[in-house]
Amino acid sequence: MPDFVRDADGRVPVAVFLSGRGSNFLALAEAAKAPDFPAKIVLALSNKADAKGLESARAMGIPTVAIAHRGFASRDDFDAAIEAEVMRAGAQFICLAGFMRILGAPFVGRWEGRMMNVHPSLLPLYRGLETHARALADGATEHGCTVHLVTPELDDGPILAQARVPVLPDDTPDSLAARVLVEEHRIYPAALADYLKA
Secondary structure: OOOOOOOOOOOEEEEEEEOOOOHHHHHHHHHOOOOOOOEEEEEEEEOOOOOHHHHHHHHOOOOEEEOOHHHOOOHHHHHHHHHHHHHHHOOOEEEEOOOOOOOOHHHHHHOOOOEEEEEOOOOOOOOOOOHHHHHHHOOOOEEEEEEEEOOOOOOOOOEEEEEEEEOOOOOOHHHHHHHHHHHHHHHHHHHHHHHHHO
8 A cells, every 4th residue: 555644633635526416525524524534635626616516515614626627638638637736735645426537547547556436336347337227227136336446447446345235126226326325425434444544
């Protein structure tokens, strides 16, 4: 595991990337309020200025940045812009929490071992999008979520934690997603804490 520069309280400064409502960001930020939690959220960053998660971050006194990806000529240019904000905030670690942009391999390589994601499936099943609908279409009897380290291959990094939920006969993608989301909120902060304490 990488060596992290910790703050005066021994906590690792973390940037959280989000694109929407930021419910997993909130789960991380609430966990980080505990004095013994090994991470401090120092930045909430989004590619969407109207992301609800940024409103939540501001309400909690967490610095926010919005950088629209459409304003850049290439993925690498966008990645460089967000990385500059991460460095400015002093973050040593990145948590992806519903960040709907694929980061380029050079960026991911620079943050190897220092970036994690929560994905709404039991990886290696259902990489990518529409995981709940795909699980239902396959007739899966269980579904869930995975916290993993980020590597250049999409949703393919080392698995740190998983949680399973049963698929019910009357499930829709939305009902299944709601049950999985409860587990995401539970395992993501726990996996971050375990990783930074290791």
